[in-house]
Every structure is written in structure tokens, then in C-alpha cells.
Amino acid sequence: MLEIKNLHARVAEEGTEILKGVDLTVQDGEVAAIMGPNGSGKSTLSYILSGRDDYEVTEGDILYNGESILEMDPAERAASGVFLAFQYPLEIPGVATMTFLKTAMNAQRKARGEAELMTPEFIRRVKASAAELKIDMEMLKRPLNVGFSGGEKKRAEILQMALLEPKLCVMDETDSGLDIDALKIVADGVNALRSAERSFLVITHYQRLLDYIVPDTVHVLYKGRIIKSGTKDLALQLENEGYAQIIGEAA
Amino acid sequence: MSVTELRPRTPAETALVQLAEAAGSDEDARRGAIEALRREGLPHRRVEAWHYTDLRGLMGRRLGKGEAVEAIAANAPGDTGSVLSPLVAGSTVVDLDMAENANAPAGVTIAASSDLADWHESPNHLDRPVDTVRLVNAAFGARAATITVAEKADLTAPVELRSGIGAKAHSAVKVNVGGGAKAVFVERIEGSGSPAPSSAVSHLTIGDGAEVLWVIDQAKDETAAHLGQLNVSVGADATFKLFLLNAGGSLVRQEVHVVTAGEGSEIVMRGVNLLKTEQHVDVTTTLRHTFANTTATETFRNVLMGGHGVFQGMIKVAREAQKTDAKMACNTLLLSEDGDFSAKPELEIFADDVQCGHGATAGEINPDHLFYLMSRGIPGPQAKALLVKAFVDELVEELEVEEALGAALTAKIDAWLDASH
Numbered sequence: 001m002l003e004i005k006n007l008h009a010r011v012a013e014e015g016t017e018i019l020k021g022v023d024l025t026v027q028d029g030e031v032a033a034i035m036g037p038n039g040s041g042k043s044t045l046s047y048i049l050s051g052r053d054d055y056e057v058t059e060g061d062i063l064y065n066g067e068s069i070l071e072m073d074p075a076e077r078a079a080s081g082v083f084l085a086f087q088y089p090l091e092i093p094g095v096a097t098m099t100f101l102k103t104a105m106n107a108q109r110k111a112r113g114e115a116e117l118m119t120p121e122f123i124r125r126v127k128a129s130a131a132e133l134k135i136d137m138e139m140l141k142r143p144l145n146v147g148f149s150g151g152e153k154k155r156a157e158i159l160q161m162a163l164l165e166p167k168l169c170v171m172d173e174t175d176s177g178l179d180i181d182a183l184k185i186v187a188d189g190v191n192a193l194r195s196a197e198r199s200f201l202v203i204t205h206y207q208r209l210l211d212y213i214v215p216d217t218v219h220v221l222y223k224g225r226i227i228k229s230g231t232k233d234l235a236l237q238l239e240n241e242g243y244a245q246i247i248g249e250a251a
Numbered sequence: 252m253s254v255t256e257l258r259p260r261t262p263a264e265t266a267l268v269q270l271a272e273a274a275g276s277d278e279d280a281r282r283g284a285i286e287a288l289r290r291e292g293l294p295h296r297r298v299e300a301w302h303y304t305d306l307r308g309l310m311g312r313r314l315g316k317g318e319a320v321e322a323i324a325a326n327a328p329g330d331t332g333s334v335l336s337p338l339v340a341g342s343t344v345v346d347l348d349m350a351e352n353a354n355a356p357a358g359v360t361i362a363a364s365s366d367l368a369d370w371h372e373s374p375n376h377l378d379r380p381v382d383t384v385r386l387v388n389a390a391f392g393a394r395a396a397t398i399t400v401a402e403k404a405d406l407t408a409p410v411e412l413r414s415g416i417g418a419k420a421h422s423a424v425k426v427n428v429g430g431g432a433k434a435v436f437v438e439r440i441e442g443s444g445s446p447a448p449s450s451a452v453s454h455l456t457i458g459d460g461a462e463v464l465w466v467i468d469q470a471k472d473e474t475a476a477h478l479g480q481l482n483v484s485v486g487a488d489a490t491f492k493l494f495l496l497n498a499g500g501s502l503v504r505q506e507v508h509v510v511t512a513g514e515g516s517e518i519v520m521r522g523v524n525l526l527k528t529e530q531h532v533d534v535t536t537t538l539r540h541t542f543a544n545t546t547a548t549e550t551f552r553n554v555l556m557g558g559h560g561v562f563q564g565m566i567k568v569a570r571e572a573q574k575t576d577a578k579m580a581c582n583t584l585l586l587s588e589d590g591d592f593s594a595k596p597e598l599e600i601f602a603d604d605v606q607c608g609h610g611a612t613a614g615e616i617n618p619d620h621l622f623y624l625m626s627r628g629i630p631g632p633q634a635k636a637l638l639v640k641a642f643v644d645e646l647v648e649e650l651e652v653e654e655a656l657g658a659a660l661t662a663k664i665d666a667w668l669d670a671s672h
Contacts, residue, residue, distance in 0.1 A: 050626050051625075051626070052622055052626075054618075073625065074622060074625035075625040075626075075628050075629055075630045075631060075634070077626075078625070078626055078627055078628035083626075084626050086623070089623075090619055090620060092623065092624075092638070092641065093641065093645055094638075094640070094641025094642060094644055094648075095637060095638070095641045099637075100624070100637075103633070103637065104624075104627035104628050104629050107627075107628045107629045107633065143641075160627060164627065164628065
């Protein structure tokens with residue numbers, strides 16, 4: 001599914017190098033967790049995967065289903081199946097949520113050469129997914145994310161993910177700002193989407209999320225490199241011992 | 252020989268006077284205005300109220316020359332009326348060069364009049380001793396009309412006001428809305444390029460407790476010049492809402508001057524200016540709070556693919572106008588390096604217990620918003636269009652107008668955006 005090879009990247013404007021040779025492979029159907037202390041490059045990695053042009057790749061490559069995606073813009077990556085669930089979903093005044101959802105779904109379908117969704121079918125899909133995530137349809141009448149609580153924003157991200165049916169889901173600190181009930185709803189939503197054809201890259205600070213979204217592999221990102229990989233037990237070890245031990249071993 | 256001839260006229264000023272003289276046969280009614288126009292000429296950048304819209308310089312290339320004067324003279328007596336379909340189905344359409352009471356709905360009377368706006372004084376506090384917009388309006392022999400809405404009348408459909416075309420594209424309308432009445436007026440300012448500017452001067456008097464929405468739909472041809480002025484008096488506990496859409500014209504100045512006439516009046520002004528190529532569009536407003544407990548919100552949003560935009564907004568709060576709550580904002584989206592925008596907000600406050608504020612912003616599309624939309628698979632150009640539309644549509648939503656009218660205004664904005672990116 002995803003193969004990141006010796007990826008070096010820097011902030012385009014000021015040139016600060018953030019990623020310093022990331023190597024990571026995610027198989028089809030795999031849920032890979034990326035953990036690491038603040039400032040290790042986790043969010044940068046998620047932005048670079050989705051094609052944000054604030055960052056510049058200086059070395060290495062990202063292969064998605066065997067092909068480099070570095071030349072693709074964010075919309076092209078999305079249409080090919082890459083989805084980023086934002087740590088801080090943006091409020092966009094004036095853009096109605098339903099209009100946005102329909103525009104995004106049909107833009108992706110168009111890019112893939114599929115027929116556009118008609119309104120009744122679109123509404124049916126939104127209602128079904130919203131019900132599972134306990135999202136009130138009234139909320140979707142508002143402008144995109146405007147006035148949504150932190151938990152509502154995160155659920156809206158998962159709603160988008162469910163509707164867009166991506167193949168590679170990158171989740172940036174989806175647990176931040178969620179209380180335990182909201183966390184369970186979000187995790188259930190994610191688990192419902194797990195399949196042999198869909199992979200997840202779950203970025204998180206805390207092991208807590210991984211109690212609910214149980215990963216196949218865990219990778220520790222530190223100072224722009226993966227310094228240790230393991231099974232879900234690695235997350236438990238981090239929870240108990242902190243990062244210092246592993247950082248010490250890698251140094 | 253006149254001793255008041257202080258400086259030579261520019262070709263534009265000479266042409267404008269010739270065009271005004273040619274514009275009709277009822278010379279006497281407007282001779283004074285033509286003389287004043289000849290004497291005062293056009294304002295220029297050293298006249299503070301026209302600093303960003305130097306009419307003397309800008310009007311020249313928008314005016315017809317020699318043969319145009321003949322054409323307008325030949326055309327003047329019997330122009331055919333403009334053919335405009337109503338903005339909203341079911342509207343009452345009133346041609347301002349019309350017969351009396353034509354099309355008047357119940358509760359409304361319409362009368363032709365000879366009552367032109369007084370150009371000897373200007374509502375622009377920084378203008379010359381004459382008012383330029385009113386002067387041009389009178390010099391070209393504006394068709395004057397008085398429209399009266401009866402007390403407590405509740406007009407279900409909008410009243411659309413249309414100017415004539417050519418030499419008749421000058422209107423001076425006085426609208427009196429009785430206490431407790433509800434009405435919607437739509438000024439339709441359309442029409443192809445003419446060798447002379449068009450003008451519209453309106454006086455709207457809103458009685459106590461009445462509610463009026465006034466829409467100015469300016470969609471002149473891209474070669475046309477237009478000068479507009481709306482003067483509003485808002486009675487006690489009355490509501491005045493404005494929606495101004497500038498989506499056309501080559502040289503446009505639209506002034507809106509509002510004064511409160513009683514406590515508790517509410518003023519809601521929204522405007523969208525859409526500019527491209529070489530357009531010059533100026534919106535100049537004054538809000539005068541002269542009674543206690545009045546509120547005003549004024550927001551203009553501008554989208555520039557080119558051209559020059561101007562916003563001048565003045566809020567004056569008199570000493571006795573305590574508890575005034577007035578806010579003004581002017582936000583500009585610059586989508587091309589060919590466009591520029593000048594904003595001049597002014598506050599003049601003499602009361603000590605008020606809330607007043609203003610803000611002006613100018614910038615490009617928010618890159619975070621753009622990235623968010625693109626990350627969902629919406630291609631760049633489509634995502635940008637969505638964000639630009641959101642930026643201006645929001646103002647239509649804030650107005651909370653009837654659905655059909657809101658949809659018609661949004662459709663006008665969309666048509667411009669679709670044709671311009």
C-alpha cells in the first residue's frame with residue numbers, strides 16, 4: 001500500500017529540515033501507529049503524505065501502490081485514495097457542509113471516471129454514515145465545521161472518511177480533544193472501516209487511542225526518523241517507560 | 252465674458268456639459284445645474300471626497316465625443332423603454348420614466364414629479380459646495396418620481412425600479428414608506444454603454460417602526476459610467492437593510508448616506524463588489540447616528556480579478572446619540588496582481604457611551620482552507636471558486652431575505668464568478 005523510502009523534507013519557506021530519512025512500509029489492510037514525542041515530525045509526515053505545499057521533499061520517495069505520488073497535488077492524491085483526518089479540522093464559513101460533501105464525493109468520482117452521485121443517493125449515504133457516528137443531520141446544515149465542538153469536528157472528519165471511502169487513511173492525533181465517549185464513537189467509526197483493502201496510519205501521542213483502535217504495527221518517530229518498530233506491545237512499553245529508554249537505545 | 256471662468260475645462264468636462272445640453276429639450280428645468288456643472292467642473296483628487304475617484308481624470312475616456320453628442324440629442328425625445336425581466340418572479344416593476352401609478356400595487360402610489368435633488372449641498376462631508384452626483388443628475392434632466400407606501404402596508408412582492416436608457420437613464424426618486432409598513436425595493440441599474448454616464452439619486456424616508464430592504468443591483472455594461480446616490484432617513488424603531496451588488500460598469504460611484512430620525516432604529520448594510528479588468532468601482536457611505544439607542548452593521552466584501560476598488564465609510568455619532576452600536580467592515584479578496592483596493596474607514600464620535608468599530612482586510616484565499624478542500628479531492632480551481640463564492644454569499648445569507656430574492660442575488664454573483672475565473 002505505502003512505502004516511504006529515505007524521506008527527507010523541510011519547511012519550504014525557511015528551510016528547516018523536519019524529516020531526516022523516514023523509512024516505513026504499510027501493507028494492505030495494515031493499521032500502523034506512529035508515536036513519538038512533540039516535535040518529532042509526526043504531523044509533518046501526515047501533511048507531506050497528503051501533499052501540502054508548505055513542505056518540500058528534498059530526498060527519498062513516497063510510493064503508493066508502487067507509484068510515486070510526489071508530483072501529485074492534494075486533490076489528485078485524495079482522488080487516488082489518500083485521506084488525511086486533520087488534527088485541527090478547519091472551519092470554513094460560507095461553505096455549507098452538505099454542499100462540500102457532495103462536491104468532494106463527486107469530484108473524486110469524476111477524477112476516477114465514475115458517474116456522479118445523484119442527490120437522493122447522496123443523501124441516503126450521508127444519513128446512514130451520520131447515524132453510525134451519532135451525528136445529527138441538523139449539524140450538517142451548518143457551514144463546514146463552523147460552531148462544531150471539538151468532538152463534533154473529529155466525528156465530521158470520520159464521516160468524510162466513511163463517505164469518501166479512501167484506501168489509505170492518515171489520522172493525525174484524532175484522539176486530541178476528545179472525551180472518552182467521543183473517543184469510543186470515533187474509534188468504532190474507524191474500526192468499522194477496517195478491511196483487507198484499506199490501510200491506516202494512526203498518528204498519536206498516547207497509547208490510549210490504541211486501546212480502541214488496535215494497531216498491527218507501532219513505529220516510533222524521533223527527530224525525523226523511525227527509531228524503533230514493533231507490535232502493539234511497543235505502545236504499552238512506551239506508555240509505561242516513556243520515550244527516554246527507546247531514545248537512549250537508538251542513540 | 253464671465254469672470255468666474257477660473258481655469259480651462261478639460262475635454263472631459265466640456266464633453267460632459269455638451270452631452271448634458273443635448274440630453275433633452277426641457278432646458279429651463281436644468282439650466283442652473285448645467286451652468287453649475289460648467290462652472291464647477293468635475294471633482295479631482297484634491298477634493299477629499301473624491302480623492303480615490305478622480306472623476307476629472309477617469310470620466311474622459313468613458314464619454315462619447317462629437318458624434319455621440321448628436322446621437323444623444325437625436326435620441327433624446329423618444330427612447331424605447333429598457334427591456335429587463337424582473338429579478339424575482341412576481342415583482343412589481345416600475346419604470347421611472349413612466350405614467351403615473353403605472354403598475355402600482357395596493358398600498359402604493361406613484362406620481363411623476365419635477366422635484367429634483369438639491370445639488371446645492373452635499374451629504375459628503377468632504378465634498379465641494381455642490382454635490383457632484385446630484386448635479387450630474389439634475390443637469391441631465393433626471394426623471395423625477397415620488398413613491399408612497401401607505402402606513403402599515405405589507406408589500407408581499409418587491410418593487411423593482413428601472414431607469415430609462417440613453418438620455419433617460421437618470422432618475423430622481425423620492426420614496427416615503429409610512430409607519431409600520433414593510434417593503435422591498437430593488438434598484439435595477441443595467442444597460443449598455445452609453446456615450447454619457449447614467450445617474451440615480453434616491454431619497455428614502457422610512458417611517459417609525461417600518462421595515463425596508465433596499466437592493467441596488469448594478470450590472471451596467473463594461474463600458475458604462477454610473478453615478479448613484481441613495482439618501483436614507485430611518486425613523487424610530489424602524490429597520491433599514493441595504494444590499495448593494497456592483498457586478499458591472501466601467502466607472503461607478505455609488506454613495507449611500509443614512510441618517511437616523513428616531514431612537515431604536517436599526518441599520519443593516521451589506522455589499523458585494525465584483526471587479527475585473529479596468530473597472531473602477533467606488534462605494535462611499537456615511538452613517539449619521541443622531542438619536543440614542545441605534546444600531547448599525549455595515550459589511551462590504553470585494554472580489555478583485557483586476558480593476559480598482561474604493562470603499563469610503565464614515566460613521567458619525569452625535570453627542571446625544573448615546574448607546575450607539577455601530578460596526579463597519581471592508582474585506583477584500585485580491586485574486587490578481589492587476590487589482591487594487593483602497594479602503595478609508597472613518598469614525599467621528601461625540602457621544603461617550605457607544606460601541607463603534609471598523610476593520611479593513613485585504614488578502615488572498617486562505618491557503619489552509621484551500622488545502623483542506625483539496626485534501627478531500629476537490630481540484631484547485633474548483634476549490635478556489637467554492638471559497639470565493641463562500642466569501643461573498645455569506646453576506647446574502649446574513650441579510651435574511653426572502654428565499655427567492657436571496658437565490659436571485661446569489662445567482663447573479665455566481666454568474667459573475669463563473670464568467671470571471
